[in-house]
Amino acid sequence: MDIFKTTRALFHLPEGVTYLDGNSLGPLPHAAQDRVDAMMRDQWGEMLITGWNKAGWMEQPSRVGDRIGKLIGAEAGHVVLGDTLSVKVYQALASALELNPDRKVILSDSGNFPTDLYMAQGLIRMLDRDLELRVVPPEDVEANLKDDIAVMMLTQVDYRSGRMHDMAHLTEVAHRSNIITIWDLAHSAGAVPVDVSKAKADFAVGCSYKYLNSGPGGPAFIYVAPRYADVVTPALSGWLGHAAPFDFDLNYKAGAGIERMRVGTPAIIQIAALEAALDIWDMVDMAQVRSRAIELSELFIKEVETRCPELVLASPRDAAQRGSQVSFAHPQGYAIMQALIAHGVVGDFRAPDILRFGITPLYLGHDDIIRAAKTLQTVMDGALWDRDAYRVRARVT
Numbered sequence: 001m002d003i004f005k006t007t008r009a010l011f012h013l014p015e016g017v018t019y020l021d022g023n024s025l026g027p028l029p030h031a032a033q034d035r036v037d038a039m040m041r042d043q044w045g046e047m048l049i050t051g052w053n054k055a056g057w058m059e060q061p062s063r064v065g066d067r068i069g070k071l072i073g074a075e076a077g078h079v080v081l082g083d084t085l086s087v088k089v090y091q092a093l094a095s096a097l098e099l100n101p102d103r104k105v106i107l108s109d110s111g112n113f114p115t116d117l118y119m120a121q122g123l124i125r126m127l128d129r130d131l132e133l134r135v136v137p138p139e140d141v142e143a144n145l146k147d148d149i150a151v152m153m154l155t156q157v158d159y160r161s162g163r164m165h166d167m168a169h170l171t172e173v174a175h176r177s178n179i180i181t182i183w184d185l186a187h188s189a190g191a192v193p194v195d196v197s198k199a200k201a202d203f204a205v206g207c208s209y210k211y212l213n214s215g216p217g218g219p220a221f222i223y224v225a226p227r228y229a230d231v232v233t234p235a236l237s238g239w240l241g242h243a244a245p246f247d248f249d250l251n252y253k254a255g256a257g258i259e260r261m262r263v264g265t266p267a268i269i270q271i272a273a274l275e276a277a278l279d280i281w282d283m284v285d286m287a288q289v290r291s292r293a294i295e296l297s298e299l300f301i302k303e304v305e306t307r308c309p310e311l312v313l314a315s316p317r318d319a320a321q322r323g324s325q326v327s328f329a330h331p332q333g334y335a336i337m338q339a340l341i342a343h344g345v346v347g348d349f350r351a352p353d354i355l356r357f358g359i360t361p362l363y364l365g366h367d368d369i370i371r372a373a374k375t376l377q378t379v380m381d382g383a384l385w386d387r388d389a390y391r392v393r394a395r396v397t
């Protein structure tokens with residue numbers, strides 16, 4: 001029995017829709033709906049405030065965080081959930097900068113997701129100590145890992161092209177110059193095998209609503225390597241990161257290890273959805289998911305290139321250098337994607353010209369890939385995208 005047939009049945013996939021956008025928002029696991037329902041009725045409804053103790057709500061950010069930790073190769077007890085990824089980037093960067101107080105430069109690349117760069121810009125302004133954000137092309141990162149760099153802050157898999165950095169190699173080169181490393185795993189967790197411990201990453205952050213399927217606004221996660229977990233001083237020193245929140249001490253004292261990266265009250269309803277979604281990951285191993293994803297990606301590239309020669313592959317051709325998405329470029333990319341969605345195949349668009357397709361074996365198979373490529377061909381051959389309605393930019397693209 002193909003395990004991916006089993007996992008596919010665990011998701012709600014709307015009738016008539018082929019969904020290649022799980023890299024942006026994973027679909028609803030049936031169990032998440034039931035789990036949230038039960039949590040609201042039996043825990044929130046019946047236990048009220050006592051749920052924090054009785055149902056273990058207070059431990060959930062680290063307990064469920066550990067389950068994500070397993071998927072990214074983190075040591076047990078070194079991942080915690082909370083807030084949004086933007087906030088976790090800010091926290092990691094503030095702490096990383098404090099570990100290298102005599103240096104002034106944050107190195108990132110132009111393939112990074114803008115919010116990561118924006119958070120760095122805001123933090124630099126707040127710290128007001130002549131810090132610089134140096135943004136170089138992705139292929140120039142290694143050559144820029146020099147002694148003036150305090151922190152290397154990268155997203156492993158490029159959100160537009162799917163190009164993947166070699167985490168272990170860049171981390172090793174960075175460490176030779178005593179640079180602290182932060183890896184954003186937004187498009188890695190649940191997408192490709194990751195081993196933060198083996199790669200010796202210092203900090204890692206990511207979100208749960210993309211490949212991990214926790215639903216819109218699901219909690220982010222942060223990893224701090226054991227060597228720093230008890231050393232870092234959180235910039236967002238909220239009460240739930242305090243050593244003893246219910247002492248209501250007037251002065252902040254950081255909690256033990258990763259607990260100090262908590263800020264405020266966790267989103268328990270959303271964590272219930274995430275936990276149900278993570279149960280599905282217990283049924284597969286990442287190597288198995290990766291090899292199926294590569295198989296499906298190669299098939300998609302071959303089919304689209306044969307059927308739609310006007311679309312230009314915008315992802316690395318070498319599967320080893322690609323995350324779990326495939327992108328194509330076309331000047332009319334936005335309208336093409338809207339027409340494709342209207343015909344039942346959902347991907348998304350990233351400015352200026354990228355059509356993005358997430359490859360997610362848990363709920364996508366060969367038939368879906370073929371159907372997506374054929375529909376794309378229909379849209380291209382008939383110029384079905386060439387309508388004013390498809391050119392109107394929605395708020396979310």
Ligand SMILES: *Cc1c(COP(=O)(O)O)cnc(C)c1O
Binds near residue numbers: 085113116
């Ligand atoms: C999706 C994504 C984000 C989103 O951040 P939120 O705070 O969750 O909205 C941030 N960084 C990267 C690299 C992403 O891919």
